[in-house]
Ligand code: ATP
């Protein structure tokens with residue numbers, strides 16, 4: 001498909017005690033129509049910050065410091081006013097914030113909130129909107145009439161999380177951004193909800209980004225994977241290609257640590273070491289080098305840039321891709 005969202009050289013800073021720290025740097029990524037992209041990486045790697053940038057919704061003390069995010073039919077969202085952003089949020093860009101199951105309006109029923117959303121976007125046929133919401137809720141495995149008449153406190157975390165997805169879809173947004181959309185669900189509900197997301201995505205030819213720290217969750221669902229570490233996209237490519245032939249040592253280690261992909265929990269190996277936090281991300285060289293088994297002198301001096309390795313597959317690493325090597329059936333992470 002053709003790119004509907006184009007992120008270019010994105011840089012996002014948070015200010016801590018007067019100093020600006022990059023939470024996202026040099027990030028470029030396309031979301032193509034009809035494709036689901038999974039954005040994966042350990043906690044703190046900058047996934048939510050990148051996702052929030054797509055909505056120009058990075059909260060204080062954060063700001064988009066550099067780069068552009070072009071969305072078809074909207075333009076560069078990094079230059080849009082808050083008012084213009086409110087208009088496209090929901091209608092053009094459907095968004096489920098991380099932990100959004102905790103941020104519904106406690107004073108209004110879900111149905112009322114759907115109506116408010118419709119009114120604020122100038123929807124004329126409100127009964128049709130409600131019936132679409134009900135239909136979506138039912139596809140998500142909920143009792144449509146009941147949940148629309150419910151208040152937040154009457155619903156479980158898992159029910160609210162499913163409703164968050166309904167809110168993101170109900171106005172027919174063409175771009176769908178889901179930040180950890182299934183964390184409040186048990187494993188079975190999780191895979192059911194992900195299947196529905198895939199169906200709705202396919203039916204409407206959406207451009208979808210799913211953010212998760214769990215590579216197993218998206219590996220079965222996403223067409224492409226983008227791997228983040230220390231605020232950088234370190235590898236990006238078609239899911240199967242990336243799982244079989246990871247070309248970045250971090251991707252390879254992440255795959256080896258994911259029991260669901262390795263297929264045998266006993267073969268899964270924890271990733272040694274810890275990811276950097278915002279204030280300890282190296283300012284020069286490769287951000288992953290402290291945990292990397294393939295590092296050489298150049299890795300401390302020169303930041304590797306994301307560059308095409310094979311068709312549609314990009315990597316940011318100084319080591320030869322052949323040295324990093326394919327994943328073995330036993331999930332060898334070394
Ligand atoms: P998780 O998997 O835990 O959701 P993430 O990959 O989504 O993590 P982000 O939430 O984007 O990561 O955070 C990236 C970095 O920015 C982290 O080091 C985080 O501590 C820092 N950060 C995030 N929000 C703020 C904020 N409001 N103020 C200061 N630092 C922040």
Ligand code: MG
Nearest residue numbers: 047048049098
């Ligand atoms: Mg996050």
